[in-house]
């Protein structure tokens with residue numbers, strides 16, 4: 001559930017990663033999200049851990065209802081990345 005604060009909810013995966021550093025790969029998807037791979041901690045603007053994961057898809061169209069994550073809304077709004 002999202003509130004009007006803009007703060008994303010804490011996700012299901014907030015358990016500590018086995019490794020917290022290392023390389024990060026950011027792969028922009030054509031007309032879609034940023035696919036990000038690595039040992040990732042997604043932190044809200046207030047410093048709260050939203051998710052820890054090894055791979056995420058981050059919204060860059062601005063229309064996701066699950067920001068910062070992509071929910072596929074980029075297709076509905078015909079987002080173009082170029």
Ligand code: FES
Pocket residue numbers: 032033034058059060061062063064069070071072073074075
């Ligand atoms: S990039 Fe997929 S919902 Fe925004």
